[in-house]
Amino acid sequence: MYSIALKMLVGDRSKYLGIVMGLTFASLLITQQSSIFTGLMTRTYGAITDISQPDIWVMDPKVQFIDDVKPLQDTELFRVRSIEGVEWAVPLYKGLLKARLQDGNYQICNVLGLDDATLIGGPPVMTRGSLADLRMQDSIIVDDVGASTRLAQPSPSGEGLRPLDIGDVLEINDHRAVVVGICRVSRTFQSQPVIYTTYTRATTFAPRERKLLSFVLAKAAAGENLDTLCDRITRRTGLAAYTAQEFKDMTYDYFMENTGIPINFGTAVALGFVIGTAIAGQTFYNFTLENMRYFGTLKAMGATNSILLRMTLLQSLLVGMLGYGLGVGTAALFGFFLGGTELSFRLTGQLMFFSGAAISLICILSALISIRRVIRLEPAIVFKA
């Protein structure tokens, strides 16, 4: 009977394609929008992801997310270093500073000041130059996207712009800064170029303030429980201490709770679900209605409701699987071809599962609406002309 169910479905080519296309569209919209949402939210903690060496981030207790910098006194670094279970601790400066370009324009940059001695917290990938070059006088390293876009220089011919290159000079807050390397970093939620330099030089670039230490990055001693160490740091210093994952979660939660991102993307995802349900459900229901005479015939010939239910579910399962596969495949292609652009797209296993669950729900709803008619069908309709 299952092969008959499939032939009934596939034989009506236009309806069959209509249902599959409806589900493909729903699957595409749900997966694509969810992937963009996930990609965007991943960017919110991109800076934490890039700084992978420390286990623990120490900061002012009022900090809510990575870009919410509330500076500490420099002495807090030594207090953290003195705590039992801390293998090492280094300072990190993070701030938005104004850079003056050669053409006279200004650009706000996200400046990261790394520990002078160890350069811990440096960029994950150097595309040109070396991280150690930061030890040269006035040196900075710039991210490749920033170098080729917002920090791009006028070309020597005078036509257009060329990417910022090694040897180029900027002025950061009236201080000379020489580019010694180009790096690749995770895209962040903010669009400013990222500039790496040493902690001491960063505090020179920054406007004078009493406190300039943004974060203390700490490494736990071998065998030390991270949660216990965080508690100990908080207890002894009065500062907040989080594991890298906790800090990511905190940043993620902040953007979830305080921005319109979830509702905006949630609306698109919900729309995809509703439209998918409407198109697929309506087409599937019409398909069932048009086949009611044949379902009645099968019923008259001895097909039980259970057989008809399984036939309908199988039909629904087939179109669901096809629609899901095509939708997720198209979304993946979309992400693949636009991967090198500004698009934030992150298709995870969980998202594929979520999309699959949504499509399954649409199919089950469609099948239930249809099967209700089939189960209530009087087999005596077969004698109606």
Next chain:
Amino acid sequence: MVTERRNVAVYCRSVVKSYSTGPSTVLALRGVDLEVNLGELIILVGPSGCGKTTLISVVAGILDYDEGECRVFQHDLQAMGQRDKTRYRGQNVGFVFQAYNLLPTLTALENVSVPLLILGISKSEAETRSQEILIQVGLTDRLHSKPDQLSGGQQQRVAIARALVHQPRLIVCDEPTSALDADTGQTVMRVIREKALSPDRTVIVVTHDSRIFNFADRIARMEDGRIISVESQVAH
């Protein structure tokens, strides 16, 4: 209660069936008395709306009646649950419809296999048996044709093969020739008479078509929800 004789296949006494259409109620059967014997082909005739189709629906077990008694092969269908009745139909009843009701996306062979697949018989076994019956009704060269590739008479022969393939004891035919020309109608009735009828099987045909009356052993005339006469005749 009158007890039916052993060779009686269908035994109806004072069967009443009404339909509710909004505020009014229509009495489709007003106390039908009918006996149909094993090995007999009976034709039900009468004007439109006289209750012919309602009566065969009751006898075939696809419609419940309101009052009276209706036994088919000693089974009181009214006393059966829906599931048992569905199973009973699958094993004991074959249907031939006016509009054929062949599944349009299946071939003749697949359409004929459906009753066997419903009974849980394997696909290969079902197709072997279906092929045999299609050959018997003269469709050897049309096994893999879909309904839209067949003429009306061929489609009806596929429907007859489908009604016979699971060897049911009762075959009900609703206007089997009304969509066919006279010659094709005669051919179809000849197939029904020769292939469907056997000593342990009963065929009930509902029709308006007086040209096929000669295929009946008896003709039951209905009017206004009642059987008004039953005439025996020598079938050809």
